[in-house]
Amino acid sequence: MNVLKQTAAVTLMNLKSVPLRLGASLVIVIGIAGVVGVLVSILAMVGGLSRMMTSTERADRAIVVSAGASFETLSNIPREAAQTIVQAPGIKRRSDGKPLASAEALAVVRLPLKRGGSGNVSLRGVGDAAALVRPELQLVEGREFGPSVRELIVGRSLQRQFRDLDVGGHVLLRGAEWSVVGVFESHGDPHEAEMITGVETLQSAFGRNTFQSVTVLLDSADSFALFRGSLVGNPALAVDAMHEADYYRLQSQGFSRLLSIVAYLIGGIMAIGAIFGALNAMYSAISTRTVEIATLRVLGFSAVSVVVSIFAEALLLALLGGAVGGSAAWMMFNGHAISTNAGGLTQLSVSLAVDWNLIGLGVLWACLIGMVGAAFPAVRASRAPLAAALRGT
Amino acid sequence: MKFFPLLWTGLWRKKARTVFTLLSIVIAFLLFGLLQGVNAWLNSFGTGSNANRVYTVSRISEVQPLPDAYLHQIEAVPGIHRATYIAGITGYYQEQKNALVAFATDVKTFFDLYPEWQIAPEQLDAMGRVRTGAIVAAPLMRAFGWKIGDRLPLRTSVMKRDGSADWDFEIVGTYDVPTNPTEANRIIVNYGYFDEARLLDRGTAWAFVASVKDLNRSAQVCAAVDALFVNSAYETVTQDEKAYVQGQLRSLGDVSLMANAIVAAVLFTLLFLTGNTMMQSVRERTPELAILKTVGFSDGAVTALVLIESTMLCVLAAALGLAAAAAVFPVTAALGIGGSTLPLRVVAFGLAMAVILALASGAPPAWRARRLVIVDALAGR
Numbered sequence: 120m121n122v123l124k125q126t127a128a129v130t131l132m133n134l135k136s137v138p139l140r141l142g143a144s145l146v147i148v149i150g151i152a153g154v155v156g157v158l159v160s161i162l163a164m165v166g167g168l169s170r171m172m173t174s175t176e177r178a179d180r181a182i183v184v185s186a187g188a189s190f191e192t193l194s195n196i197p198r199e200a201a202q203t204i205v206q207a208p209g210i211k212r213r214s215d216g217k218p219l220a221s222a223e224a225l226a227v228v229r230l231p232l233k234r235g236g237s238g239n240v241s242l243r244g245v246g247d248a249a250a251l252v253r254p255e256l257q258l259v260e261g262r263e264f265g266p267s268v269r270e271l272i273v274g275r276s277l278q279r280q281f282r283d284l285d286v287g288g289h290v291l292l293r294g295a296e297w298s299v300v301g302v303f304e305s306h307g308d309p310h311e312a313e314m315i316t317g318v319e320t321l322q323s324a325f326g327r328n329t330f331q332s333v334t335v336l337l338d339s340a341d342s343f344a345l346f347r348g349s350l351v352g353n354p355a356l357a358v359d360a361m362h363e364a365d366y367y368r369l370q371s372q373g374f375s376r377l378l379s380i381v382a383y384l385i386g387g388i389m390a391i392g393a394i395f396g397a398l399n400a401m402y403s404a405i406s407t408r409t410v411e412i413a414t415l416r417v418l419g420f421s422a423v424s425v426v427v428s429i430f431a432e433a434l435l436l437a438l439l440g441g442a443v444g445g446s447a448a449w450m451m452f453n454g455h456a457i458s459t460n461a462g463g464l465t466q467l468s469v470s471l472a473v474d475w476n477l478i479g480l481g482v483l484w485a486c487l488i489g490m491v492g493a494a495f496p497a498v499r500a501s502r503a504p505l506a507a508a509l510r511g512t
Numbered sequence: 513m514k515f516f517p518l519l520w521t522g523l524w525r526k527k528a529r530t531v532f533t534l535l536s537i538v539i540a541f542l543l544f545g546l547l548q549g550v551n552a553w554l555n556s557f558g559t560g561s562n563a564n565r566v567y568t569v570s571r572i573s574e575v576q577p578l579p580d581a582y583l584h585q586i587e588a589v590p591g592i593h594r595a596t597y598i599a600g601i602t603g604y605y606q607e608q609k610n611a612l613v614a615f616a617t618d619v620k621t622f623f624d625l626y627p628e629w630q631i632a633p634e635q636l637d638a639m640g641r642v643r644t645g646a647i648v649a650a651p652l653m654r655a656f657g658w659k660i661g662d663r664l665p666l667r668t669s670v671m672k673r674d675g676s677a678d679w680d681f682e683i684v685g686t687y688d689v690p691t692n693p694t695e696a697n698r699i700i701v702n703y704g705y706f707d708e709a710r711l712l713d714r715g716t717a718w719a720f721v722a723s724v725k726d727l728n729r730s731a732q733v734c735a736a737v738d739a740l741f742v743n744s745a746y747e748t749v750t751q752d753e754k755a756y757v758q759g760q761l762r763s764l765g766d767v768s769l770m771a772n773a774i775v776a777a778v779l780f781t782l783l784f785l786t787g788n789t790m791m792q793s794v795r796e797r798t799p800e801l802a803i804l805k806t807v808g809f810s811d812g813a814v815t816a817l818v819l820i821e822s823t824m825l826c827v828l829a830a831a832l833g834l835a836a837a838a839a840v841f842p843v844t845a846a847l848g849i850g851g852s853t854l855p856l857r858v859v860a861f862g863l864a865m866a867v868i869l870a871l872a873s874g875a876p877p878a879w880r881a882r883r884l885v886i887v888d889a890l891a892g893r
Contacts, residue, residue, distance in 0.1 A: 142788040142791060142792070143788060143792070145784065145788075146784060146785050146788050149780075149781055149784050149785075150536075150781050150785065153777050153778065153780075153781040156777065157774050157777060184669075185669045185671070185677065186667055186668075186669070186677050189602075189608070189611060193602045193669050194669050195669060195670070195671065195712055195713075197671070197711075197712070293747075294743070294747070329712060354675075355675060357671055357675070357676060357677035385543065385547075385774060388539060388542060388543050388546075389539070389543065389778065391539050392535075392536045392539035392540055392543075392778075392781075392782075393536075393781075395532045395533075395535040395536035395539065396532070396536050396781075396785050398528075398532050399528075399529055399532035399533060399536070399785070399789065402528055402529065402532070403529065403792060406526075
């Protein structure tokens with residue numbers, strides 16, 4: 120009890136003297152805020168990417184691409200194979216018996232970006248059942264594209280990045296003019312960065328007779344094994360089926376891993392720098408109070424209470440720094456969209472996501488930096504020979 | 513120079529503080545070196561490589577197939593020295609995570625166009641004899657434990673005429689790219705065999721690579737190539753190697769913007785830290801500075817002493833930090849986002865930043881030292 124009381128008293132005294140050492144204390148706060156801000160900002164990009172990839176994933180939806188293709192754009196499925204795939208067992212059927220499957224063709228085209236330059240965009244040709252296969256895709260402006268005319272609808276996030284994609288606008292693709300007739304949203308998933316038209320329209324305009332992928336809705340998530348088994352086991356097909364979630368994870372994992380490495384590498388190096396800053400600040404904090412601390416010890420305050428009080432001070436400053444860094448990252452970057460191809464082929468607009476987990480991680484780092492920064496000065500303060508310390512030497 | 517001992521002693525007045533300040537500046541410049549190094553690497557991309565190579569791809573997208581008959585038309589353009597086509601095959605070896613890319617091309621011309629890709633002449637000749645042959649990058653050979661003469665089964669996205677997408681090649685040679693080891697990650701196979709055996713997109717290629725005779729006329733030659741195919745069903749874009757590679761990198765997004773933002777945050781934090789250290793140090797030395805003034809140091813001399821002291825601290829630390837950055841810079845190459853040596857320009861820029869940092873953080877304490885009134889300072893007021 121006595122120790123607790125002593126500790127509380129010394130800690131309070133320490134904290135009251137912080138304003139007198141404002142410069143040194145701010146070094147801790149700003150140093151740690153920098154580390155946490157940078158760490159959280161970069162990881163927010165990783166989080167934003169994975170949120171984007173998983174925002175509309177469903178366990179009962181699967182995608183079929185040709186064997187060995189990790190991107191739809193590198194996949195090729197002949198017409199006969201696509202016909203076999205949509206009749207595979209496990210696919211959910213409409214009341215009239217038609218399978219809920221959309222055989223799709225994809226063309227990558229170049230369009231002018233709003234910020235200048237140009238970027239790659241996917242034009243997706245979808246089948247009749249597409250609206251039932253992807254119910255989350257909602258038209259929010261204009262109307263659907265018509266059959267066999269060069270009309271397309273554009274995703275909201277695509278529209279934000281590229282020029283001239285308003286309803287009523289025209290885009291020039293392969294020498295032919297296409298009309299933008301509608302805008303759709305789908306919870307910010309990668310499809311929202313695409314343009315969509317009918318698959319036959321696309322195939323005739325781009326001289327294709329193959330498909331790139333088939334997306335299907337299954338009876339239930341459990342039907343996947345049956346569905347995949349029937350395709351992989353068919354020697355006439357050279358295709359592979361994946362859960363939609365696995366497919367998207369495959370797309371983004373390389374880039375996410377690289378970003379995470381960069382975040383922890385830079386954050387780690389900065390943290391070491393901040394530890395030196397904190398050590399400096401805490402050493403100067405105790406050196407200006409050498410006499411004061413020695414006096415307390417002579418009066419009977421235990422070494423433990425002195426050590427704990429120094430830790431408490433550093434920890435509080437570190438928490439403050441963590442909070443400042445985390446909220447700065449949140450204010451500056453949460454929801455902020457950056458344009459990247461994320462290691463793939465087409466330009467995505469990734470919204471940075473700063474969530475509580477990230478802030479928590481940042482604060483944890485802040486506390487660790489604060490603790491390490493306080494440890495050596497605290498030990499030194501408690502071990503200083505009293506007689507010399509009282510003389511102030 | 514005679515003041516050096518005085519400055520040096522002043523710097524180490526409080527050893528612990530100076531060491532910690534020094535170390536945090538070292539760390540900051542380590543980071544500065546790494547980030548600016550990556551930045552410089554991104555901006556200089558392609559400059560190290562052969563500038564007389566030009567690439568022709570579809571205007572629609574980089575992997576949209578183009579008719580291989582374009583080759584003869586490209587070769588006939590005045591100013592073009594040699595040219596060949598490249599068709600890409602993506603696939604994997606055994607497991608999906610072992611993703612590989614093979615280039616089907618006219619192998620002989622290809623290695624003529626890329627003289628820095630080194631291969632033994634007899635292995636190149638073997639490619640002419642073995643239609644299903646493959647030349648594999650040396651790092652891949654090591655990674656998968658392949659030897660010359662091994663079979664190389666690839667599961668790909670390209671279907672063969674027999675309906676299967678499993679391709680079987682025979683390894684007849686290996687190449688290395690000593691000037692840029694990260695580039696050595698491809699498998700090279702015979703276009704003739706590949707095109708004959710595939711089911712779809714026969715007679716097409718992803719890209720054409722050509723060398724120009726006169727570097728100064730490269731832009732005109734590129735325009736002449738594109739003019740051939742304008743208004744055709746397959747329009748093209750032709751660019752030199754640097755522009756081509758930078759176009760691909762640019763789509764990674766605002767990488768350099770982010771690197772600059774981080775460097776700015778680090779330097780700001782540092783300015784604060786060093787400024788604080790110098791301020792403390794000058795405050796503690798108020799009586800000493802007063803004595804210096806008493807024995808005849810002018811206001812200007814005292815100001816200079818403080819500024820030079822902070823410059824010594826910052827430049828010494830920056831030099832150490834940049835040296836550390838140069839030592840660990842090859843790590844970024846391993847991550848695939850940096851080169852193998854830290855550019856000298858970055859080091860020079862870093863040292864200049866250190867001087868600016870020193871002057872900015874030394875200014876307030878130097879001003880304080882200058883304004884010191886001897887009588888007040890000696891009296892401890």
